[in-house]
Amino acid sequence: MNTNREYSNPLVEQRADPWVYKHADGYYYFTASVPEYDRIEVRRSETIEGLTEAVPVVAWRKYETGPLSANIWAPEIHYIDGKWYIYFAAARTTETNEGLFDHRMFALENESANPLEGTWVEKGQVKTAWESFALDATTFQHKGVLYYVWAQKDPEIPGNSNLYISEMSNPWTLTGPQTMIATPEYSWEKIGFSVNEGAAVLRRNGRIFMSFSASATDYNYCMGLLYADEDSDLLDAASWTKHPEPVFKTSEENGQYGPGHNSFTVNEQGEDVLIYHARNYKEITGDPLYDPNRHTRAQVLHWNEDGTPNFGLPVKDSSK
Incomplete structure (x- = not known):
């Protein structure tokens, strides 16, 4: 099927690291980083x-102090074994850098049928082999096994983050x-930066495809692809x-800069859809992380x- 369905872009303005999940109830659930990095929102x-x-x-707000007090990044919403989970990264506020690049990964759980209702319960930090910069967790189930994929800094390896995979004994362990x-x-x-981050999984045609994002979050940000049988x-x-x-990378001709940190969903016609963020200008004043104009976009894959x-x-x- 190739209908060349076009979407009105940007889909959602000032929402980076977008995650769209189509649930069995027919709704599309959306979450993403907000420019203030202070809360997690869900819409459907x-x-x-x-x-x-x-x-x-608003599903959750950051704390004033402690390990969950700064730079709430890249939430993802998943439905696992009858419950909703949100994975996200958070840092601690410091006097010098407000926790930049001191992130750890955390999980929230909601038992409600509709995750816009009910209570999100903190399940704590998702612990890995090291206590180091870690973020951008995603999960997928394959052949009865729940897998967790994330980005982390290995203290023994040069660079900023690598991609890791592990099995899970439950959705937060x-x-x-x-x-x-x-x-x-x-x-x-x-x-x-030397970066592999923001993994998203798509299972098709006998393979597991895993997109990821690389380099700094300016116009050099781009997407790579891993695959396994x-x-x-x-x-x-x-x-x-x-x-x-x-x-997937910057297109000067289309006025799109630094596309990345994507998710995959399926549209009403059954086509795979790529959800991602990008800016519509190249030059950024100050730190790209604090430029709010990474907008969520959608296009058929x-x-x-x-x-x-x-x-x-x-x-x-799109021309509005």
Whole structure:
């Protein structure tokens, strides 16, 4: 199916690191980083385009002090074994840098059928092998196993973050070996910062595809792709292959800069849809992390004849 469905972009303004999940109830659930980095919002709509006007509900707010007091980044909402979970990263406020790059990962749980209602309960920090900068967690289930994928700084490896995978014993606890499946190795992954982060998983055509984002969060930000055979041992680093070139990057001609930190969903026509953020200008004043204009965008994801995804170019903003 290739209807070339077009969306009115930006889909949601000033929302970075967007996550859209289509649930069995027919609703699309949306969460993302807010410019203030002080809370987690969730909204829902029966259509992707309806997310633009959907009213957000605050699920959780940061604390004034302690490990959950600064830079609330990149929430994702998942439905696992009959309950809702939000994974996010948070840092602690300090006098010098407000916790920049001191993040840890945390989980929230909600038993309500509708996650815009009920209570979000803190399940605590998702502990990994090290106490170091960690963020951008995602989960997926495959062959009855719940997997957790995240970005973290290994204290023994140069660079800012690598991608890791682990099994989970429950939605907030890792178990067994933790395997590094990607580290910045190409020049396009090391501009400004040496970063692999923001993983999102798509299972199609006998493979597990995993997109990720690389480099600094300015116009150099871009997306790479890992893939593994669906029958392989996903905890074996050798099962994963990294595409040597970025699969989605700045398009000067379309006026889109620094596309990345994506998620995948499916539209009403059954097509795969790429959800991502980008800016519509190149030059940024000050730290890109504090520029609020990374807007959420959507476009149909196409497929090559060999069964691999074709991301194409980030599309132009719509004429409003």
